[in-house]
Amino acid sequence: MIPADAAPDAPDRACDHTSVGVLISSPSGLLVFQRATPPAGIAPVAGHLDQHPDLEHAARAEVAEEVGLTVVQLRPLLNQWRPNHCRRPPTGPAVGHHWSLFQAEVSGTLAPCAREVRAPRWSSPDQLQRHALRTAAHAAGHLNRQQFQQRPGLEPVWCRFLRTLGLITLPSTVLDRIEEIL
Helix, strand or coil, X not given: CCCHHHCCCCCCCCECCEEEEEEEEECCEEEEEEECCCCCCEECEEEECCCCCCHHHHXXXXXXXXXXXXXXXXXXXXXXXXXXXXXXXXXXXXXXXXEEEEEEEEECCCCCCCCCEXXXXXXXXXXXXXXXXXXXHHHCCCCCHHHHHHCCCECHHHHHHHHHCCCCCCCHHHHHHHHCCC
């Protein structure tokens, strides 16, 4: 666990442009939650590489920190650059993150971190699709920023990932529109 004074979202910590995302599944669906800190959205476990020695250590640490579970096994899913903004100040001119996504098998009892997690839940494929459509509506201008923050859809950066992994369906034109709000 990272001490509160060294929290990954501390305002003085610069963005390292390297993030991990961790998909945790059960028969009930994919573990997602509403982010308690910006950016607004519903998402799986994710975080920066920070001081961790490698991506797998970062993935394991984020799962423990955000949802209180222990990773038993990690399987790499994909690596991809995404031009998503971050609440941290960037280092250099680049805006975005090199993402490494993993599928995790976990043990333990769900114990969400109140500082980062709101309303954790297991989302079925249909629920994930509804969250994605809400994000698409926001990207199309049918929901303003405040409406999206009050009742978010998927965190925009996750839409392309989940489509690539076959967990949601969105046309390329819609994904391109979502890219504009990253």
